[in-house]
Amino acid sequence: MLKQQIIAMGGGGFSMEASPFLDDYILSSAGGNPRICFLATASGDSEEYITRFYRRFTQTNCQPTHLELFRRDKRDLEAFLLSQDIIYVGGGNTANMLAIWAVHGVDRILKKALESGVVLCGISAGSICWFEEGVTDSFGQALAPYSCLGFLSGSNCPHYDGEAERKPIYHRLVSEGLISPGVAADDSVALHYVDGELYHVVSSKAGAAAYRIEEYKGEVVETHIPTLYLGE
Numbered sequence: 001m002l003k004q005q006i007i008a009m010g011g012g013g014f015s016m017e018a019s020p021f022l023d024d025y026i027l028s029s030a031g032g033n034p035r036i037c038f039l040a041t042a043s044g045d046s047e048e049y050i051t052r053f054y055r056r057f058t059q060t061n062c063q064p065t066h067l068e069l070f071r072r073d074k075r076d077l078e079a080f081l082l083s084q085d086i087i088y089v090g091g092g093n094t095a096n097m098l099a100i101w102a103v104h105g106v107d108r109i110l111k112k113a114l115e116s117g118v119v120l121c122g123i124s125a126g127s128i129c130w131f132e133e134g135v136t137d138s139f140g141q142a143l144a145p146y147s148c149l150g151f152l153s154g155s156n157c158p159h160y161d162g163e164a165e166r167k168p169i170y171h172r173l174v175s176e177g178l179i180s181p182g183v184a185a186d187d188s189v190a191l192h193y194v195d196g197e198l199y200h201v202v203s204s205k206a207g208a209a210a211y212r213i214e215e216y217k218g219e220v221v222e223t224h225i226p227t228l229y230l231g232e
């Protein structure tokens with residue numbers, strides 16, 4: 001049977017760093033010369049973001065393409081997305097992205113893509129979207145929980161070490177039962193799930209890591225998850 005793979009990055013990749021390690025890891029998950037499609041919906045299909053994607057992936061053994069929804073063309077979305085080997089989701093506004101995906105039926109197509117063996121991955125908004133819930137700044141003020149696609153159980157918090165408020169707010173939300181327990185990822189860290197289970201945690205920066213965040217008798221328990229530094 002086909003494996004269902006999701007690679008959720010707390011931060012890093014071509015969006016945030018010069019290191020090729022995380023993007024190369026994503027490409028390796030789908031075999032040689034994969035077809036990789038970028039969804040920049042969360043950034044409003046930023047032309048600059050899309051250009052950066054091509055600048056990064058045209059230098060590698062893969063077949064890059066992208067899909068815009070703000071400037072949608074006549075292609076069949078389902079046929080196009082299911083023809084890819086990897087779907088890479090960029091960062092930005094998670095709530096807006098999920099709403100737009102729902103309007104165009106992309107959320108349903110992504111579920112079918114996952115079940116068909118297409119690797120789903122992404123950074124920040126493109127990380128939390130795969131979980132039941134995520135910690136988001138989509139509403140422009142304090143970080144808050146938000147319901148997502150639910151392809152993976154629990155919650156997710158990206159940028160765990162990259163933004164000072166992330167850790168204390170995620171801990172508070174979990175301790176107060178406002179968000180389900182889950183996994184936090186530092187910048188430069190990727191969580192690799194296979195068939196819904198956390199299979200591997202990798203990083204492009206030494207010392208960066210991921211953590212399980214759980215509640216026990218009203219207190220938060222943070223457990224370090226072994227993380228492989230790809231530079232070694």
